[in-house]
Amino acid sequence: MRFLAKKRYFYLLILTFFLAENAVAQEGEISISKDPKIDKLLEFQKEINQETDNDNRLKIQIFNGNLRNAEKVKSQFESKYVDIPTTIKFETPNYKVWVGNFRTSLEAERYLIEVKETFPNAFIFTPPKKKK
Template sequence: MRILEYKKQLIISVFALIFSGITYGQTNVKTSQTDGKVNISQDERVEKLVAYKAKINKTDDEKRFRIQIYNGTLEGAQKAKETFNKEFSGIDSDIAFETPNYKVRVGKFRTRLEADRYLIEVKKEYPSAFLLQP
């Protein structure tokens, strides 16, 4: 019995040494190849288009139509924003302070038509909502 245990331990030890040598040996293999490089070839108009889009979005942000849904205290503004975010997910909303009131404004619409369409939906829940022009 004792010899059988020693044989099992010897076999397991040999396999462990062989496999550890193989796994460690993979890191020490010296090859003549250099590090890989990735070349991306794309039309130069793509870069111009991305730069143009970034420029438009950066400068055009203040010229967008907004919808104001609340005007009053800070607590009321936070509550209105929270309920709006629950009812209308996917539309930006923020709280602006203009002395002495807090105002909740939603959306950033590029065109008046888009803003009017969304205003109709918002007025069902917030009857006092109105459109702000840039």
Template sequence: MYFAYFYGVKYRLFLILILGCFSVVFSQENQTQTLLKVKTLQEKKIEYNKRNNGESDGYRLKIHFSADRSKAKEVKTKFDAKYTDMITYEDYQQPNFVITVGDYKTKLEAYEALKKIKDEYPYAFIVKSKIRPMKLN
């Protein structure tokens, strides 16, 4: 009787050890697959950035557009003087000169910035655009 009990305990202990070893092996295999997926995603992101010159999809605020170039430059200069923390862009989209502001990843970020300038620029609105990545200090 004692022998049968002891044999059963050894058998159970052996099973627990074997199952424990398998779980460690499978978890290491899963971790390896995860690392490969991360590396693949990083490579895809690098390739995407090379194709798009580092620009990505995002939002800007359009504060002015008109056919008068001097008026557009005046608006840009005035905006730059008042809002030094926001980047301004001057583009020509035939037949208008367009002044856009900021580089926002999400529409919510753009909306927060729009609320800050809406009193002075009531006709400003959010537009989809290619944005430049933020510069790190």
């Protein structure tokens, strides 16, 4: 009985092999058409993004002190929060670690609650505008 079952599977395997050899995939060309206004919109979006100064968005300051400790705090923050941009700024006489680039105060406050667990002195602020 076992021999008959093996024989049946063998014939099924051979049949599958020959049928698969004759199978053909579809061939053809794909053409994507888009509205020419999309390119104009993308260019317009690029212009808007260049005009908007990202340094004027809300940020969270997590450290204020010397450079060595600022670098330690920055690396500690980056290891825990990978998705938030981090920078070290020098304002005489201290180095400051600024994190985030938040558009709204609600978004900044949500991150501040998380960040305060590790960095209790953190606070939200708007950086001073650059002089042109």
